[in-house]
Amino acid sequence: MKLLTKTLFLCLAIWLTNGAPAHQPDAAVAAVPDRCAGIEFDAVTPDEKGTHFFFKGSYLWNGFRGDAQRSNLTFRELDDIHSIGHVDAAFRMHSKDNPDDHDHVYFFQNDKVFSYYAHTLENGYPKSIQEDFPGIPTHLDAAVECPKGECSADSVLFFKGDDVYVYDIATKTVKTKTWPHLPACTSALRWLEHYYCFHGQNFTRFNPVSGEVSAAYPKDARHYFMSCPNFGHGGGYTVPKCSESKIDAITTDDAGKTYIFAGPIYLRLDTQRDGVHAFPITRTWPKVTGGVDAVFSYTDKIYMIKGDQVYIYKESAPYTLIEGYPKTLKEELGIEGHVDAAFVCPSEHTVHILQGQRMRDIDLSATPRVATQDRLLTLHDVDGGHCGAEGIRLFKGPHYYQYENAQTLVDSTVAPEPQKITSAMLGCRD
Known part of the structure; x- marks a missing residue:
């Protein structure tokens, strides 16, 4: 009996030291991204109040300042229903003719779309992308709204690979364009009537109708879209007292x-x-x-x-x-x-x-x-x-x-x- 007991303890000791998985550090803590180190965003969008959210993996930044935080702290229901993992694309809807959708924030993940307002998931979501945006592919790279006057009609620009899908909100029709001179966008943003394609740690401003790009781009996003040490926000221009x-x-x-x-x-x-x-x-x-x-x-x-x-x-x-x-x-x-x-x-x-x-x-x-x-x-x-x-x-x-x-x-x-x-x-x- 003593021999059996000793044998059992010996086997347990060997398993604990060799066979059992070694203790791993908390992956969530170890993987917290630092946008000032230069990263590629998965999605960028403002909410209905104008607060900008920058997404990377399962994290987001709330505004131009501050550290990363878990996305499910702000958009909790999204994670409860469907593990967020990462957001493929996001945009804030501009559709004043349809107040039920205007200023709602849409998130895209794989083949699903989620609609949020006031950081609360709308009833009936998530839906398939085809149900809400027929003709738009799954596994998107980026999306951005384009109001009438800046585009020919209230539209959404969806990016996937080399293709840009221009979705007319009223007619639900899609036109496909190719803008080879625009970098592959991993996220996109409309801000103060200008359009930005984010790629790597850089961004490029483009015309939402022609895709035309100024010769002055790309630029480092850390100079303009976040507050980082040793980077001049807004090219060095600051709002006075x-x-x-x-x-x-x-x-x-x-x-x-x-x-x-x-x-x-x-x-x-x-x-x-x-x-x-x-x-x-x-x-x-x-x-x-x-x-x-x-x-x-x-x-x-x-x-x-x-x-x-x-x-x-x-x-x-x-x-x-x-x-x-x-x-x-x-x-x-x-x-x-x-x-x-x-x-x-x-x-x-x-x-x-x-x-x-x-x-x-x-x-x-x-x-x-x-x-x-x-x-x-x-x-x-x-x-x-x-x-x-x-x-x-x-x-x-x-x-x-x-x-x-x-x-x-x-x-x-x-x-x-x-x-x-x-x-x-x-x-x-x-």
């Missing part, structure tokens, strides 16, 4: 897009849901270098004044310079001299040009354009001006001055109390 703000111009176009300009950069204010980010002016208006003096919008066009030159661009993307421009201030508006600010009030045809202490009114519907009124103002040497539903605001340093309308502005004998620019107004940092 409100107490240090000094804008050069501000305008709202007919489509409701509001832009502010400061030095060589601009920001979009109507897209705060997707974050306020600074970009070089030449990124959107390549001929306008070295900043602007004044900007105003009128009849689907944006007028940009720099020195004695006027540049007129179509206001919709891509922002195309009107043929024959730039022209001189004298040719275009019938005036000369430095312009401090310019603005057009909604539904009006008069641009108010501020030069030092003078305000000159020019009828934009007249030919030739000449100053119809020339008046002195109490407030002078402003940095920028804007006219909207809130009235007229003139900006000077980190402050602004509020007027009810143009008549109140010219009748005023005392400047109103200056008010501080806030982050809610201009997207600056508190």
Whole structure:
């Protein structure tokens, strides 16, 4: 009996030390990816609030900052129903004609599609891709939405290998394209009306209709889409503090897009849901270098004044310079001299040009354009001006001055109390 017992213990010891699997470190902990080390994303998408999610394997990053976290902490039901493993593709739906789908986030995995809203899986999902998106293949590489105006109709671009499947949301029809000059996209993103194909640790911006790529790409994603040590976010441009703000111009176009300009950069204010980010002016208006003096919008066009030159661009993307421009201030508006600010009030045809202490009114519907009124103002040497539903605001340093309308502005004998620019107004940092 003693011999048997000893034999059993000996066998157990041998199994524990040799036959049993050695203790392995937690694979989930060991495999946590670091996007600042340079990785290839599986999918990128904003949610209904504009928060961007970057996916890699079973992990995601919530926004442009922070460490990776397990995907099932944010999209729990997806993992409960079907082990997430990784996401093949994802996009945020743009379909205002169908509010039941608008702003929902779609995830694709193998042959399934999952629809989320407010981080909650919609009833009836997951479904087969063919059920929701007939004609779209399985095992996708990437997907991105393309609203009408940027594409011919509200669409989704699906990427697989060398093929791009353009899916019309309303008609559920598919057109297949091949863009050999675009790298193979492992994820794609529409951000601030521009389209990005991610590949490796890089990204390439492309035209969603033609697939055309600028010669300036690819670029390292760590400079633009995340905050990483030793990498300049946004190419080195940062949003200023409100107490240090000094804008050069501000305008709202007919489509409701509001832009502010400061030095060589601009920001979009109507897209705060997707974050306020600074970009070089030449990124959107390549001929306008070295900043602007004044900007105003009128009849689907944006007028940009720099020195004695006027540049007129179509206001919709891509922002195309009107043929024959730039022209001189004298040719275009019938005036000369430095312009401090310019603005057009909604539904009006008069641009108010501020030069030092003078305000000159020019009828934009007249030919030739000449100053119809020339008046002195109490407030002078402003940095920028804007006219909207809130009235007229003139900006000077980190402050602004509020007027009810143009008549109140010219009748005023005392400047109103200056008010501080806030982050809610201009997207600056508190």
